[in-house]
Amino acid sequence: MIKNSIRLLMAAVTCSVLMVSCGDEPGKGNTLPPVNNKPDSAEEARVKELQKIFFSIPSPMEMASLIKEKGYGFDISKLNAVENVEKYTGETKQAINLGIYGADLSYAAIFDEKQVTMNYFAAAKNLAGKMGVDGAITGEIIERLDKNQENRDSLLKIVSEAYADLNSYLKESQRIEISALLVAGGWLEALHLSTIYSQDGNPAIRQRIAEQKYALNNLVDYFSKFGDKPNLKEMGEDLKSLQAIFNQSNSNTGKTTTSKDASGMVVIGSSSSISLSDETLKAIATKTEELRTKYTSF
Amino acid sequence: MKKIALILSLAALLPFVSNAQCRAFTKNQCLPELQGYVQNENYNSALLVPGDEAELLLTFYGGKEYRMVLCAHPILGLVEYEVKDTNGELIFSGNSDDKQIFDFKMANTQQLIVKIKVPEQSSSVSTHEGCVSVMVGAKELK
Numbered sequence: 001m002i003k004n005s006i007r008l009l010m011a012a013v014t015c016s017v018l019m020v021s022c023g024d025e026p027g028k029g030n031t032l033p034p035v036n037n038k039p040d041s042a043e044e045a046r047v048k049e050l051q052k053i054f055f056s057i058p059s060p061m062e063m064a065s066l067i068k069e070k071g072y073g074f075d076i077s078k079l080n081a082v083e084n085v086e087k088y089t090g091e092t093k094q095a096i097n098l099g100i101y102g103a104d105l106s107y108a109a110i111f112d113e114k115q116v117t118m119n120y121f122a123a124a125k126n127l128a129g130k131m132g133v134d135g136a137i138t139g140e141i142i143e144r145l146d147k148n149q150e151n152r153d154s155l156l157k158i159v160s161e162a163y164a165d166l167n168s169y170l171k172e173s174q175r176i177e178i179s180a181l182l183v184a185g186g187w188l189e190a191l192h193l194s195t196i197y198s199q200d201g202n203p204a205i206r207q208r209i210a211e212q213k214y215a216l217n218n219l220v221d222y223f224s225k226f227g228d229k230p231n232l233k234e235m236g237e238d239l240k241s242l243q244a245i246f247n248q249s250n251s252n253t254g255k256t257t258t259s260k261d262a263s264g265m266v267v268i269g270s271s272s273s274i275s276l277s278d279e280t281l282k283a284i285a286t287k288t289e290e291l292r293t294k295y296t297s298f
Numbered sequence: 299m300k301k302i303a304l305i306l307s308l309a310a311l312l313p314f315v316s317n318a319q320c321r322a323f324t325k326n327q328c329l330p331e332l333q334g335y336v337q338n339e340n341y342n343s344a345l346l347v348p349g350d351e352a353e354l355l356l357t358f359y360g361g362k363e364y365r366m367v368l369c370a371h372p373i374l375g376l377v378e379y380e381v382k383d384t385n386g387e388l389i390f391s392g393n394s395d396d397k398q399i400f401d402f403k404m405a406n407t408q409q410l411i412v413k414i415k416v417p418e419q420s421s422s423v424s425t426h427e428g429c430v431s432v433m434v435g436a437k438e439l440k
Contacts, residue, residue: 052344054354054412054432059339062359062436102339160337161329168321168341183340211407214357256383261403265363268389269405 050176055222057183057215060103060190061160064110066208067197074111078196079104080189080296082123087298091131092231095178096295098127099185102163106186107193109159112152117159121145128166133178136169137162177232184219184235185295187212192292195285209284210276213246238291245287248280320345320429328369328431331399335365335435343431348374348419353411354432360406363437368414370394371428375417379432382411 080100088094105120125142128134141162148154163186170179191212198205220243223236254271261267276284324343342354358364370377374394381390381400389410390400412432419425 052346052350052352054342054344054352054414056338056340056342056354056356056432056434058357058359061336061339062362066359156336160339163339164337164341165321165325167339168324168343171341171343172321179341186339207407208359211357211359214407214409218355218357253384256385256387256389256408257405258389266390266400266402267405268358268402268408268410270383270408272406272408274407 047174047176050225051171053222053225055183055218057187057218059106059160059163060186061106061110061156063190063194063208064103064107066204067107067193068110070197070202070204072197074108074113074116076108076113076116078193079107079120082119084296084298085123085127088127088130089298091178092181092234093295093298094127094131095181096185096188096235098124098131098166099182099187100189100292100296101127102182103186103189103193105159106190109152109155112155114149114155117155118145118149121159121162131178133166133170133173133175136166138165141165177226177229180222180226180232181235184223184239187215187219188288188292188295191284192288195281195288198281198285206276206281209281210249210274213243213249213251213274216243216246238294242284242287242291245280245283248277248283250275250277320431323371323429324369324431324433328367328433331367331369332365332433332435335437338434338436340434342433343429345427346374346414346416346430347425347427348416350414350416352414352430354414355409355411356434357409358404358407359436360404360408363403364401365435365437366400366402366412367431367433367435368392368394368398368412369429369431369433370416371430373426374428374430377417377430378415380413382413384409384411 080097082101085097085101088097101120101124105117105124108116108120125134125137128137141158144158145155148158167179167182170176170182191209194205194209194212198209216239220236220239223232223239226232226236251274252272254273257269257271259267259269320343324341329337344352346352366381368377368379372394377394379392379394380388382388390402392398392400414430414432416428416430
């Protein structure tokens with residue numbers, strides 16, 4: 001009886017390990033997950049539930065792209081210096097700054113600043129290494145980055161894929177809290193950059209900042225799902241304090257419309273609107289700066 | 299006895315193995331569909347079981363072109379998905395078999411909800427987990 005159970009278990013384990021190997025090869029066929037009958041402990045069950053949550057906010061790259069579209073120039077002094085990477089200790093701060101470096105990396109890539117992009121990628125990899133999560137940043141990604149330095153479009157794709165890969169790696173290696181902090185850090189840095197560029201009154205950037213209310217509500221809701229996890233509590237509270245300011249924005253929910261353009265593509269519109277008063281924008285900029293300084297200091 | 303201990307410790311890795319497969323599945327089967335788009339940096343994949351329902355709230359910026367891709371492992375059967383606005387108005391629906399890709403433009407910034415439904419299992423055999431991914435890409439910026 002025991003022998004049979006052992007054989008069955010060995011077969012399951014062998015199959016699982018083999019299937020992972022196959023799945024990791026790009027372009028290969030589907031991989032079938034094994035039957036998972038292992039009883040979960042309370043912590044495993046909690047993590048498993050969290051892993052089932054689908055969560056998304058717009059990436060920092062989308063914020064940075066608007067800054068470039070509006071004709072602003074690149075300014076390295078606005079970023080968190082790569083030299084600081086060695087100074088961050090403690091997993092929470094490292095995770096948040098990994099997100100911040102990711103947003104800075106996106107900003108540099110959008111502006112086609114090749115050397116800066118490479119430097120920030122190296123800083124992010126270094127920090128990921130210190131946290132023991134650099135397994136997601138593979139030699140293949142670094143090789144592609146090296147080969148495609150001159151091609152901005154490829155650079156953007158590789159950077160976004162690398163961060164998506166890192167997020168998936170964290171989520172699946174039971175470090176989902178770290179992933180949440182990383183996303184929050186990246187969002188905060190993108191907001192910080194936008195508020196700096198909004199100072200001359202550009203209406204499009206001001207509007208994009210107002211729209212961050214949606215992403216922030218999503219983030220706050222996501223953080224609340226982790227309960228009282230100590231490493232997320234502080235960021236969760238800080239996001240809530242920022243949310244209180246965003247709640248002063250003027251918004252209304254309207255009806256959604258769908259139509260098709262000349263090429264037949266669906267166009268989704270809405271009469272919903274959101275806007276910020278000068279005072280609210282200023283309060284958001286001040287609070288964002290305060291939080292950004294808090295998390296990038298060492 | 300040592301052999302049993304080794305096997306049991308290997309068996310403890312099974313949930314991680316399943317998750318790693320989901321990551322590989324997403325990368326191999328779904329990511330190629332975002333050719334020509336820049337992938338959102340978030341990771342929207344999860345291991346679901348028959349009967350599971352999941353929801354994803356997404357923000358899309360006005361003036362941009364997007365592609366949304368639903369990928370589901372065939373072991374789960376015909377996974378259905380719907381895209382609705384925050385008032386519950388249906389905008390798009392499809393399943394993992396036919397319409398997996400939804401291309402659209404946003405006239406103005408809006409939040410949309412993606413609802414995913416994994417069909418109930420028809421037989422009483424052991425429940426299988428399967429990977430479901432919702433991938434979003436924005437048109438490359440020039």
